[in-house]
Amino acid sequence: MRNSARPLGRAWPARLAGALLCLAVAVIHVTDQGGFPGSKAPKYVAVLYYVLETAGVLTAVLLLTRGVRPGWFLAVGVAAGPILGYLLSRGPGLPDYSSDIGNWTEPLGLLSLAVEGLLLILSVSCWLSVRKASPRIGAAS
Numbered sequence: 001m002r003n004s005a006r007p008l009g010r011a012w013p014a015r016l017a018g019a020l021l022c023l024a025v026a027v028i029h030v031t032d033q034g035g036f037p038g039s040k041a042p043k044y045v046a047v048l049y050y051v052l053e054t055a056g057v058l059t060a061v062l063l064l065t066r067g068v069r070p071g072w073f074l075a076v077g078v079a080a081g082p083i084l085g086y087l088l089s090r091g092p093g094l095p096d097y098s099s100d101i102g103n104w105t106e107p108l109g110l111l112s113l114a115v116e117g118l119l120l121i122l123s124v125s126c127w128l129s130v131r132k133a134s135p136r137i138g139a140a141s
Contacts, residue, residue: 009126026056072127
């Protein structure tokens with residue numbers, strides 16, 4: 001018997017919350033760069049910021065349209081990527097980027113972690129619920 005309940009990941013409130021959190025991640029990182037175009041150095045850090053900001057906007061669009069399953073999958077990356085970057089940049093540092101080592105209490109960084117943490121929890125749970133509910137291609141009936 002098939003469960004007729006809609007998976008959490010397909011529910012409109014969850015999708016809207018996920019999209020808003022993805023956009024918040026993008027806005028926080030544009031702000032941290034000093035606006036657009038940003039001024040992060042070294043260049044690879046600036047490029048990673050641009051990739052994250054673009055991914056945040058595109059993921060929000062996917063979540064608000066029909067791309068729910070890939071949207072939640074990408075939302076996991078939009079959340080987890082900057083969390084990893086925060087830990088590495090504040091901990092051991094990154095190549096040619098050591099100015100944030102030990103700067104664990106920067107207000108914008110803490111706000112970013114809170115938003116990304118919420119997005120990570122929401123996106124993992126929604127992606128798993130959509131994944132479980134979707135039949136696999138080639139699976140036996």
